[in-house]
Amino acid sequence: MRYLPKSPSEREEMLESIGVDSVEELFQSIPEKFRLRKPLDLPGPLSEMEIIQYFQARAAENARGYTSFLGAGVYQHVRSVVADAIIQRGEFLTSYTPYQAEISQGTLTAIFEFQTLMCQLTGQEVANASMYDGSTALTEAVLMAERLTGKHRVLVARTVHPEYRQVLATYAKNLGLEVDEIGYAKSGQLDTEALSKAKLGEAAAIVVQSPNFFGVIEELPALAEAAHAAGALLVTTIAEAASLGIVRPPVEADIVAMEGQSFGIPPSYGGPYVGVIATREKFVRQMPGRLAGQTTDGAGRRGFVLTLATREQHIRREKATSNICTNEALYALAATIHLCLIGKEGLRELALQNLAKARLAAAELTKIPGVRRVFSGRVFNEFVLEFPRSVKLINAALLREKIIGPLPLGVHYPELTKRGLVCVTETMPRAEIERLAAAIKKILETPL
């Protein structure tokens, strides 16, 4: 087998050195009746070529060659080949968590840079070395708010990504954490009237997403004020991190939970991505996840180490701030490289292109009779449209044109049937936007 570096005679020599006759003897501690006597029923072994063929066949069964207008938490943005080439260097790809700092300075330096970039983007003071993704980062941010305030109720906007809310519900269920959902207004923003009626005094935090699941930018300064006046924190989640190129960062938030997939990470059918938690310096000891910090060696040279580990499970066990161990270091590195490449000007330009293209798409699509915008709030690169018939039916017809249409919202919001969420990024050529509009127009002109 090509991955195994021993010849049969080397195996014999090693067995002899150990003093056993066969490898079977090394498994003597496994009770006889539990030892497998027949080979596992697994496909393979396959050669490298056959493995590639298997996966190419699977790729051909997917949406290769389709134009997609899906966003909703996962975005198609430009990616440089540079980031992907660097993360495939064995020194990054095949290294472990940098506990042995002297021979992990590459990873530690990159994490320190990642933490810095995340602070610059979010307007927060500290950021950790990564979480699994946006959904779990949000859950951890809420648990952190619970620890910081000692309160066991949170007010979560219904405009937070539905799957993020589902993850939170799974974790909250057994921890005695009450989750109250707050609806949305005609603007598509959190309904402040409903908020004023909620039990804000009992709440650990108000939790909002901005831009929210409908693409609408929330009024964070006002929400922060309301939260702080009641002794609660403001937890903000960002699913579309590319918005930070032009959208004001959530500086008033006490904890920011972000999905970093937009920074050069492919959609890859849902993962791996990279979550981030950023917060105020005074809250750092309640933060989950690893942190890299700067220090010096005996000769005064600058170096980096994992620090404040007494928050973590390998030291504190059941008293840790989280059970997280493995994080998404390689994709934090990919995001770091991507952000260094695109840089200050490029990130802004990219965000401006998203804004312009989404606006053009909204204009083109709302020219179609019966199609209109649902929410009046300001948007970045996503918006909700109402259609005169089921979005699923429209999408089925669009698939025949090799177009993946708007995300049907009825699945997560029963009151929003016939509404769909459209996303347009900088990667979408104008001609494809026009093709979508023409195709939908034609579909709607065809009687059911």
Added chain:
Amino acid sequence: MNSKLTEVETAAPGIRKAGRQVNQNEGLIFEKSAPGKRGMELPPLDVPAIDPAEALGAGNSRDSIEGFPEVSEIEVIRHFTRISTWNYAIDLGMYPLGSCTMKYNPRVNEHVARLDGLASEHPAQPADVSQGCLRILYDLQKCLLEVTGMDAATLQPVAGAQGELTGLLMIRAYLQSQGNARKKVLIPDSAHGTNPASVVIAGYEVQNIKSNARGQIDTDHLREFATEDVAALMVTNPSTIGVFEERIAEIAAILHERGALLYMDGANMNALAGVTRPGDFGVDVMHLNLHKTFSTPHGGGGPGAGPVLAKKILEPFLPVPVVVEKNGRYALDSNRPQSVGRVRAYCGNFGVLLRALAYTLAYGPGIRQATEDAVLNANYIRKNLEESFDLPYNLPSMHEVVFSDARQKKQGVNTMDIAKRLIDYGFHPYTTAFPLIVPGAMMIEPTESESKEECDLFIDAMRSIAIEAETNPELVKTAPHSTRVGRLDEVAAARKPILRWKP
């Protein structure tokens, strides 16, 4: 620097694996930044441009991002390439971190994960145009069920710790459906730190149980502790001292008699794959770390994947969605009323999962040979180091061996010192100070990826360090001597944390 290297070489003529190489100095990327440079360009905008303040509202837009880097493409390449050379990696040599299973990460896995039609796919796209992704998930589930001997699977958890939590939530939901979720989960003192941390998030109390003199679960002790308040026992098998729990079936029976379940932390599955199956020896639910046994790269700390495998009785409680197959068509089923819910958005770390499938397909049933070689390597190293180091538990080792620093401590040399000295010999350190039941633990897991030659080099290095600990303990205590930076001041780092660059 030069004088130091000479000193090291004189002190240890046994250093055969590592050589000398020029290593570039490099600052932080922010220190290279200058206005107007950039490393990526976009195609020109093909629609009318828009004023952001007007479109977003003046209060919602931002100007430039202070301190954000402005560097060219070549500077980015050089920066990250230079700092990469400061890392040790499996691709450079043996990485004997016990409990971490640092095996070869096949390159073809990286290739297939990047194929157009796989890397490009959106998790919310319709099932009709996701049949390839869904089949990959389904095929991997089938393989993992066969390897573990279990009945039902979820691939959604994205790390071992999340797998633990998911398994515990399933246990909780199952017991709740029987009328009583119970209060406690038993954890042996040799367990990974994630076990107790996960128990707490699942809403249970941790009850630690002591290992017996053989480092195994004491079944008398277990009988005493396994009251009707106990929901489950979390066992790592082989245990963290690398020894198979010989009485595992009895352990399972004790729990089952009292209505509790047996959870297995599958971190050490690399000792078992193809040889024995947890489902056959009484385990009810377990997780696998695909970034350990199934070769997906650690990437400096992640991503991972922590699929959960369970017996039939726990199937209704799997997280949603579940990948299902009907007449050769695949779909995601979210309509499962007894489910514990969702533990992560979408279907988990798909890109990690497909790498694990690529690994499994490469071996097929031959995965047993990998297990045998891993156990062979560990025993070979054990045999050849037994005379130099203290072996606290003289029991048959599987994929890893745990020594202690008891002998070297007499000279004031501890496990961390020896680990750091290994760096000078060209190796990554073994795992230090874990498991907690072994004072001064030196936990060595070579994996199957090491040749006899690499194992011999490691043995020579360890023996040489044992001699140095006798003859020149100072040399070991001040190691490493060959790295860019010496031992770093961790106390200062924690006392006055500097967690970001500032101009």
